[in-house]
Amino acid sequence: xxxxLLIVENQPLTRIGICSVIxxxxxxxxxxxxxxxxxxxxxxxxxxxxxxxxxxxxxxxxSIDDLDNYFIEDSNAKIIVLAEHAGDAEIAxxxxxxxxxxxxxxxxxxxxLKAIHTVAAGKKYIPADIAQILSENIGKExxxxxxxxxxxxxxxxxxxxxxxxxLDISENTVKTHNQNIYGKIxxxxxxxxxxxxxxRGLVRVDL
Numbered sequence: 001x002x003x004x005l006l007i008v009e010n011q012p013l014t015r016i017g018i019c020s021v022i023x024x025x026x027x028x029x030x031x032x033x034x035x036x037x038x039x040x041x042x043x044x045x046x047x048x049x050x051x052x053x054x055x056x057x058x059x060x061x062x063s064i065d066d067l068d069n070y071f072i073e074d075s076n077a078k079i080i081v082l083a084e085h086a087g088d089a090e091i092a093x094x095x096x097x098x099x100x101x102x103x104x105x106x107x108x109x110x111x112x113l114k115a116i117h118t119v120a121a122g123k124k125y126i127p128a129d130i131a132q133i134l135s136e137n138i139g140k141e142x143x144x145x146x147x148x149x150x151x152x153x154x155x156x157x158x159x160x161x162x163x164x165x166x167l168d169i170s171e172n173t174v175k176t177h178n179q180n181i182y183g184k185i186x187x188x189x190x191x192x193x194x195x196x197x198x199x200r201g202l203v204r205v206d207l
Contacts, residue, residue, distance in 0.1 A: 002026065003120040006047060007033035008040030008063075009055035009082060014105050018053065021109045028116055037061045045073055051100075051120050056083040056090065064090060067097040078119045090201035091130060101125035143184055143202065150177050151185075152203040155194045 005028055009015045015033055022030045032043045037058040044052055052070070054063045063081060070077045080101035081094045091102050100119040103112065104127075111127060118125040143151065146167075153163045160178070164171045178190070185202065187193045197203045 002029040003116060004029050004031045004047075004050045005116065006031060006040070006043055006049035006052045008037065008043075008052065009033075010035045010037075010058050011055070011105075014055070014082070018112065021112055025113065028113070037063065037066060041066065041069060041073075044070060044077070048074070051078045051080065051116055053080045053082050053116075056081055056094075064094050064097065067094065067099060071098050078122075080115055080119055080125065085199075085201075091126075095124075095126075102130060103127060104130075143181065147177055147181050147184070148203065150174065151181055151193065151197050154178075154181075154190055155197050155203050 002025075005022060007015055007018055007030065009018070012035065015035065019030060019033060022028050031047050031049055034040050034043060040052075040054065054066075054070075056063050067079065070079060077098070078100045079098070080103060081091075081099045083090065083102065083104055085104055094102055101115050101124060103115050103125070107115070107127070115125040115127075149167070150163055153166065158166070160171050160174045164174045167174075178193075182188055182193060185193065185196050185200070187196050
């Protein structure tokens with residue numbers, strides 16, 4: 001029996017590319033595809049695919065936040081998260097929530113198929129380059145909720161004064177948080193903190 005696949009991804013070219021790869025395979029059957037997160041979950045619930053490829057971001061949602069719903073619906077769901085880039089914080093969160101695999105949109109056709117077959121067999125699939133990124137950050141102290149909020153504000157270009165006003169705290173407190181953030185993510189200034197936050201997926205940036 002071929003592996004029954006559902007694709008939930010909002011970028012048409014990415015979706016078409018995956019479909020074209022699957023169309024050449026006899027052991028993977030595309031049962032449905034959609035560009036809408038809510039419709040994707042409805043199709044998942046109705047069709048019960050063997051494997052679901054789930055895009056990371058949609059205009060109104062982030063799939064990592066939706067993963068809980070998939071596993072509430074089916075505790076054995078096999079989901080491969082499809083992302084723009086390898087942000088280690090997002091990977092770790094997706095895997096912690098139960099995702100069976102994580103690939104980026106520049107994945108080769110061969111690796112895409114390998115991911116599908118591996119996950120269908122009940123195993124985890126993490127490409128070597130992504131595994132390397134994860135290993136480099138194992139053991140690093142996580143940001144507190146307040147630090148995550150402030151880091152997001154830094155990425156948004158807000159000054160210490162603006163952050164202090166928004167959070168109703170003193171500028172000195174903001175500066176203390178900044179130093180704690182810099183130490184945890186291994187940077188020494190605001191610019192590096194912002195670029196590192198985006199690269200590692202430590203904050204959500206809607207493009």
